[in-house]
Amino acid sequence: MKKYVFLTACISLAVLVSIGAFAQSGIKKKRPLPQDYGKVVLNTYSEKAGLAGVVFNHWLHRSKFTCRVCHVDIGFGMKAGSTGIRAADIMKGYYCGACHKAGGKAKFEACAKVTNNDFPKRCDRCHSLGKVVAFENDFATYTAKFPKERYGSGIDWEKAEVEGYIKLTDFVEGVSMKKPLLTQNKELELLPKVEGMPDIIFSHKKHTVWNGCAVCHPDIFVGVKKGATKYSMVEIFEGKYCGACHGNVAFPLLDCQRCHTKPVS
Amino acid sequence: MPYQARIIALLFILAAGALALFVAGGRSASAAYNIPKALPPDEYGNIIIDRLSTKNGEKPVSFSHWIHRRKHTCRVCHTELEFNMKTNTTEITEAANRQGKFCGACHNGKEHDGIQMFGHTDKTQCIKCHNGNRGAGRERYSKDMSGLPKNKYGNGVDWSRAIEQGLIKPQHRHTDKPLEADFEKTLKLEAEWFNIPPAVFPHKSHIAWLDCSNCHPDIFNIKKRTTKHFVMSRLLAGEFCGVCHLTVAFPMDDCKRCHPPKESK
Numbered sequence: 001m002k003k004y005v006f007l008t009a010c011i012s013l014a015v016l017v018s019i020g021a022f023a024q025s026g027i028k029k030k031r032p033l034p035q036d037y038g039k040v041v042l043n044t045y046s047e048k049a050g051l052a053g054v055v056f057n058h059w060l061h062r063s064k065f066t067c068r069v070c071h072v073d074i075g076f077g078m079k080a081g082s083t084g085i086r087a088a089d090i091m092k093g094y095y096c097g098a099c100h101k102a103g104g105k106a107k108f109e110a111c112a113k114v115t116n117n118d119f120p121k122r123c124d125r126c127h128s129l130g131k132v133v134a135f136e137n138d139f140a141t142y143t144a145k146f147p148k149e150r151y152g153s154g155i156d157w158e159k160a161e162v163e164g165y166i167k168l169t170d171f172v173e174g175v176s177m178k179k180p181l182l183t184q185n186k187e188l189e190l191l192p193k194v195e196g197m198p199d200i201i202f203s204h205k206k207h208t209v210w211n212g213c214a215v216c217h218p219d220i221f222v223g224v225k226k227g228a229t230k231y232s233m234v235e236i237f238e239g240k241y242c243g244a245c246h247g248n249v250a251f252p253l254l255d256c257q258r259c260h261t262k263p264v265s
Numbered sequence: 266m267p268y269q270a271r272i273i274a275l276l277f278i279l280a281a282g283a284l285a286l287f288v289a290g291g292r293s294a295s296a297a298y299n300i301p302k303a304l305p306p307d308e309y310g311n312i313i314i315d316r317l318s319t320k321n322g323e324k325p326v327s328f329s330h331w332i333h334r335r336k337h338t339c340r341v342c343h344t345e346l347e348f349n350m351k352t353n354t355t356e357i358t359e360a361a362n363r364q365g366k367f368c369g370a371c372h373n374g375k376e377h378d379g380i381q382m383f384g385h386t387d388k389t390q391c392i393k394c395h396n397g398n399r400g401a402g403r404e405r406y407s408k409d410m411s412g413l414p415k416n417k418y419g420n421g422v423d424w425s426r427a428i429e430q431g432l433i434k435p436q437h438r439h440t441d442k443p444l445e446a447d448f449e450k451t452l453k454l455e456a457e458w459f460n461i462p463p464a465v466f467p468h469k470s471h472i473a474w475l476d477c478s479n480c481h482p483d484i485f486n487i488k489k490r491t492t493k494h495f496v497m498s499r500l501l502a503g504e505f506c507g508v509c510h511l512t513v514a515f516p517m518d519d520c521k522r523c524h525p526p527k528e529s530k
Contacts, residue, residue, distance in 0.1 A: 028350045
């Protein structure tokens with residue numbers, strides 16, 4: 001009898017799991033608040049080491065640096081937790097430690113070997129998951145004058161850069177290499193698969209300001225030849241291709257017409 | 266199949282059916298599905314917003330969808346002005362309204378479309394929203410709805426026909442240009458039950474009011490072969506079509522509007 005109960009339990013569990021795997025939610029997801037858009041939690045080792053997880057807000061860093069500096073030169077992965085950052089790495093000057101080091105450009109030293117009497121207050125600046133920490137920069141005040149855009153963080157970052165509200169650093173001493181500037185200003189016109197949807201205009205110019213070439217090529221978009229990477233809106237919604245950034249940090253995918261800009265002729 | 270085996274199979278099917286009926290019948294429909302109470306036409310789609318009002322010593326806000334949808338399509342508020350689709354989940358504050366966000370985008374004390382708008386500018390006008398009365402606006406119902414095509418359910422108005430026939434000309438934009446998609450695909454979805462005609466879904470009459478992103482990908486994930494999830498039990502629980510067609514858009518009592526009888530083809 002017990003065997004049957006166990007068997008039935010196993011089967012029903014398998015059925016439930018398979019339903020869960022293919023089910024779709026059918027309701028609107030809760031959108032993050034502007035200040036929480038682009039917030040990532042890094043907690044590969046923190047909690048195991050007895051510290052709170054690291055909360056990283058993209059908005060403050062992206063107001064000062066290009067995406068490329070961190071995601072190419074310094075080598076942060078594009079998915080939270082995929083980098084596997086350890087305090088020891090940071091102390092050696094890798095990852096956060098590239099700037100947040102003694103004598104570094106950043107305001108404070110991350111994961112220092114020597115803890116002064118400001119411990120654990122200093123740790124809290126990053127290891128703040130589940131804590132109430134008053135940060136130096138308040139989102140609303142900091143971004144008050146920036147050009148606005150709906151959705152996401154509510155800020156038109158591209159315009160903010162163009163109009164000089166923010167100045168982006170694209171070079172970190174000791175990490176970045178001096179190199180000739182590659183210019184690729186080509187605008188691509190991409191045809192949607194669904195009939196009746198406006199064509200997509202992809203601007204290399206707008207993207208290279210932040211990303212150079214290497215954030216996207218060849219990992220996300222393999223080809224330098226148009227049409228070499230085939231993708232669909234479903235995959236983008238799943239966080240692949242354009243969805244690697246748009247939907248998490250860059251403006252979200254709710255804003256159809258920001259990409260599908262060319263009216264159907 | 267031998268005769269006996271057939272009998273056993275039949276008995277098995279009957280038993281399974283009886284079990285299903287027993288399970289379903291054990292709960293009344295309203296207990297199984299959290300179906301909103303049927304409201305009079307002049308109250309259908311009216312909501313009470315009380316995220317902060319009562320806490321701040323004000324009466325809750327009454328909002329009437331039918332007053333607004335005569336003049337604005339859903340996308341104006343639910344895309345451009347970033348109102349969520351669930352009551353009390355949008356971070357509406359008096360300060361935000363005063364900054365021209367949410368209600369304050371139009372209700373700012375200035376003239377809008379030739380009409381003097383009330384806003385957070387005149388203390389005598391507070392009561393217009395902060396009245397805690399779900400039936401507020403009832404007195405203008407018959408005048409506002411006169412001349413519009415009738416419908417048996419919901420607001421008693423066939424909004425889709427009203428817009429098709431040009432009897433109402435709701436604004437489709439606030440400041441932004443809407444997506445110029447020309448997407449008219451009508452879907453035919455087979456019903457779960459024998460003898461129920463397939464459901465017809467016209468994209469055309471939906472994009473007259475909505476943006477793609479109001480429904481995709483949160484509510485409908487656009488993946489192939491996932492339409493099987495759109496079962497009535499989930500719709501009645503407020504998922505998929507039920508996100509709007511229980512509360513604001515015509516309610517699901519109107520079976521034939523989606524499942525048109527075969528002879529009417």
